[in-house]
Amino acid sequence: xxxxxxxxxxxxxxxxxxxxxxxxxxxxxxxxxxxxxxxxxxxxxxxxxxxxxxxxxxxxx
Numbered sequence: 001x002x003x004x005x006x007x008x009x010x011x012x013x014x015x016x017x018x019x020x021x022x023x024x025x026x027x028x029x030x031x032x033x034x035x036x037x038x039x040x041x042x043x044x045x046x047x048x049x050x051x052x053x054x055x056x057x058x059x060x061x
Contacts, residue, residue, distance in 0.1 A: 003042045010035035 014031035021027060049055045 003038060003045075007035055007038045007042070010038060 010031050014028045014035065017025070017028040017031055046055070
């Protein structure tokens, strides 16, 4: 849940930087890069959890 919240915060931070910087600067790109990295980490954790047997298609064990 924390990871999902961090992804959403990074997304809205990029939106704020889009309006503030008006296309000048790299803060928006940095925020979106962080969001993509967090999303990849979340998917990797879910795949690892599935292979370790911590979660299953039917829910948690």
